[in-house]
Amino acid sequence: MExxxxxxxxxxxxxxxxxxxxxxxxGQTCRVFRSICEExxxxxxxxxxxxxxxxxxxxxLPPWNYTSLAQIQREITAPDRFISLLKNHHKRSGVGxxxxxxxxxxxxxxxxxxxxxxxxxVLVSGGxxxxxxxxxxxxxxxxxxxxxxxLYTWDFGVYHIVGxxxxxxxxxxxxxxxxxxxxxxxxxxxxDFDYATSKPQGRYxxxxxxxxxxxxxxxxxTLVGDQFIYTYKGVLFIWxxxxxxxxxxxxxDEGYEELFVEPTSxxxxxxxxxxxxxxRPDPRISVSRHMAKASPKPLKPEFVVDIPNxxxxxxxxxxxxxxxxxxxxxxYKSSDFSCLFDIASMDxxxxxxxxxxxxxxxxxxxxxxxxxFISKSLLPLGGPASSETAVNAYRISNGKFFKIWSNEGRIxxxxxxxxxxxxxxxxxxxxxxxxxxxxxxxxxxTLGIGxxxxxxxxxxxxxxxxxxxxxxxxxxxxx
Numbered sequence: 201m202e203x204x205x206x207x208x209x210x211x212x213x214x215x216x217x218x219x220x221x222x223x224x225x226x227g228q229t230c231r232v233f234r235s236i237c238e239e240x241x242x243x244x245x246x247x248x249x250x251x252x253x254x255x256x257x258x259x260x261l262p263p264w265n266y267t268s269l270a271q272i273q274r275e276i277t278a279p280d281r282f283i284s285l286l287k288n289h290h291k292r293s294g295v296g297x298x299x300x301x302x303x304x305x306x307x308x309x310x311x312x313x314x315x316x317x318x319x320x321x322v323l324v325s326g327g328x329x330x331x332x333x334x335x336x337x338x339x340x341x342x343x344x345x346x347x348x349x350x351l352y353t354w355d356f357g358v359y360h361i362v363g364x365x366x367x368x369x370x371x372x373x374x375x376x377x378x379x380x381x382x383x384x385x386x387x388x389x390x391x392d393f394d395y396a397t398s399k400p401q402g403r404y405x406x407x408x409x410x411x412x413x414x415x416x417x418x419x420x421x422t423l424v425g426d427q428f429i430y431t432y433k434g435v436l437f438i439w440x441x442x443x444x445x446x447x448x449x450x451x452x453d454e455g456y457e458e459l460f461v462e463p464t465s466x467x468x469x470x471x472x473x474x475x476x477x478x479x480r481p482d483p484r485i486s487v488s489r490h491m492a493k494a495s496p497k498p499l500k501p502e503f504v505v506d507i508p509n510x511x512x513x514x515x516x517x518x519x520x521x522x523x524x525x526x527x528x529x530x531x532y533k534s535s536d537f538s539c540l541f542d543i544a545s546m547d548x549x550x551x552x553x554x555x556x557x558x559x560x561x562x563x564x565x566x567x568x569x570x571x572x573f574i575s576k577s578l579l580p581l582g583g584p585a586s587s588e589t590a591v592n593a594y595r596i597s598n599g600k601f602f603k604i605w606s607n608e609g610r611i612x613x614x615x616x617x618x619x620x621x622x623x624x625x626x627x628x629x630x631x632x633x634x635x636x637x638x639x640x641x642x643x644x645x646t647l648g649i650g651x652x653x654x655x656x657x658x659x660x661x662x663x664x665x666x667x668x669x670x671x672x673x674x675x676x677x678x679x
Contacts, residue, residue: 204232204233208236211236212236212239212241212242215236215237215242216241216242216245216246219280220246220250220273220276220277220280221277221280221281223237223242223246224237224273224277238269243263243269243272243273243276244263246276247261247263247272247275247276248263250275250276250279250598251326253279253598253599254279254325254326254596254597254598254599254657255325255531255532255535255596256325256326256657257324257325257326257328257329257366257372257395258366258370259370259395259396260324260326260328260329260344260395261275261326261328274679278657278658278659278677279597279598279656279657280598281677282597282656282657282658282659282676282677283597283598283600283615283656285300285659285676285677285678286300286613286615286632286634287632289634290632290633290634294582299610299634299635299636299637300634300635300636300637300676301637301676302636302637302639302661302674302675302676303675303676303677303678303679304674304675304679305639305672305673305674305675306343306346306347306348306672306673307670307671307672307673308330308332308341308348308670308671308672308673309670316334316335316336316337316668316669317334317335317336317668317669318332318333318334318650318651318664318668318669318670318671319333319334319335319358319359319360319379319651319664319668320332320333320358320359320360320361320651320664321333321651321652321653321662321663321664321671322361322364322653323653323654323655323660323661323662324364324372324531324655325531325532325595325596325655325657326655326657326658327343327655327657327658327659327660328342328343328344328658329341329342329343329351329372329395330343330348330653330662330671330673331361331364331372331374332671333358333359333360333361333376334357334358335357335358335379336355336357337353337354337355337356337357337358338353338354338356338358338361338374338376338389338391339351339352339353339354340352340353340372340374340393343660343673348673351393351395351398352393352398352399352400354391354400354403356376356378356389356391357378357379357380358376358377358378358379359376359377359378359379359386360376360377360418361374361375361376362375362376362377362388362418362421362423363375363422363423363529363530363531364529364530364531365423365530365531365533366531367392367425368425369401370394370395370396371392371393371394371395371401372392372393372394372395373390373391373392373393373423374390374391374393375388375389375390375391375423375428376388376389376391377389377408377418381410384409384410385407385408385409385410386407386408386410387405387406387407387408388405388406388407388408388428389403389404389405389406390402390403390404390405390406390423390428390441391403402442404441404442404444406428406439406441408430409432411432411433419431419432420456420457420458420459420470421459422459422460422461422530422533423530424461424533426440426441426442426443427439427440427441428441429459429461429468430459431451431456431459434450434451434452434453435448435449435450435451435493435496436448436449436450436451436468436479436481436496436499437492438481439489440486443486445486445487446486446487446488446489446491446492447481447482447484447485447486447487447492448487448492448493448495448496448497449479449481449496449497449498449499450496450497450498450499451479451499451501452500452501454470454472454474454475454477455472455473455474456470456471456472457471457472457473457525458470458471458525458527458541459471460527460530460533460538461533462478462538462539462560462562463533463534463538464562465478465562465563466480467479467480467502467562468480468481469539469560469562470501471507471525471541473510474506474507474510475504475505475506475507476504476505476507476560476569476571477501477503477504477505478501478502478503478504478562478563478569479499479500479501479502480502481499485497502563503562503563503568503569505568505569505570505571506571507543507558507571508558508571508572508573509556509573509576510543510556511543511545511547511554511556512547524543524544524591525541525542525543525544526541526542526544526555526591526593526594526603527540527541527542527593527594528540528593528594528595528596528601529593529594529595530593532594532595532596535596536599537594537596537601537619539559539560539561539562540557540558540559540560540574540601540619540620541557541558541560542555542556542557542558543555543556543558544556544579544591546585551584551585552578552579552580552581552584552585553578553579553580553585553589554576554577554578555576555577555578555579555603556573556575556576557573557574557575557576557577557619558571558572558573558574559571559572559574559620560572574619574620577631579603579605579614579631579633580605580607580612580614580633581614581631581633582633583607585607586607586608588606588607588608589605589606589607589608590605590606591603591604591605592604592605592652592653592654595654595655595656596656597655597656597657598657600615600616600617600619600656601615601616601619602614602615602654602656603615604654606652609638610635610636610638611635611636611638611652611654611661611663612633612634612635612636613633613634613636613654613656614631614632614633614634615631615632615656616630616631616632617630636654636661636674636676638661638663638674639674650663650664650665650666650668651663651664652664658675658677659675659676659677660673660674660675660676660677661673661674661676662674
């Protein structure tokens, strides 16, 4: 039976499961398929599938906000087109050669006359919304027009944006900390913003204790729903900021260095230099903040499993090499990759980081918990890492896991088609790495970039200039 001999409803159902680029190609085969492939139901389904696969913030890509079929096709195919662009550039230029040039550049200037001094920027997944923090303000920008438009600004000085994530109500939730330290406390504020109406929906504040005896060291933390979870001096705190209630438990300090919540089991996962453990506190036990600090209840882990194939020396307390933990941004906490993490280590004499990748399997009724070693890889490829190389929280686009970092004034990114593909030997690594060209700011004589944020869904990068006074928006994907 030929495809066109099927009922139209059946054909539409089949096409709705085809990749958007293939739908476009199918519509080019004949007049009948052209008419079928222009059905709005097909593209609404494709848009929803694209938002899900790339964890795009849904309010920024509503199915009714398009004036033409070509426009919605450009939006839906953007993640696939950008990945193809990176692969083709990598094939032509190789590693460490010509950087990918941006197609378009925009500058965001402060709306007030005095210097703002920006500290941080975060692109919301999908690349259409930007969150900025300066010493005076927290702002949200719409990047869909040629001239970026400020949607809302809070009078709150920002040292760092701890996290951005969507809420169940569809709001944008932003966690930021102030640049002012009083004693060993810093102001932490959680803001809810309704993108559909451009109006704020809530603001919740906390005096947050800092770890360490000097400097700004944030305690381990994560955000899940209406709960802000963090540790401080051997105590696990859960703050329900909507109800302003607290729960606390004393935990055995095993040198934990990473904390997140596993989405299927709701276990709080701790990662140390040697092991992974899972904890299940009961957040229904709530008290005042004073009582939470004064009387934490003891809590034992539900499971503890060793991390296999550790890089040499990483499990030692006096490990002298450079080391960092890396996971995806909290935006993707319910993604398929939520239990993947890397240990990036560099021993003396090395010029690249060795990324050891692992996946956590929480206990189920059928099997006990375990940590699976996946692969090792060297990054950056084709060149050394500088002493200031910093890897951002991982991003996801079109089912791909993107690692992005700065390295001696360059922005580099790398991804694999399947981050779970084993590659036991470094020479079998399948990463595609591309350097992104950063043009001089306003024809400046020297190139300098401050904090930056990259979105692989749109192929868009935002960074602060070296003087911290303007924000640059760079688009690498042709429109």
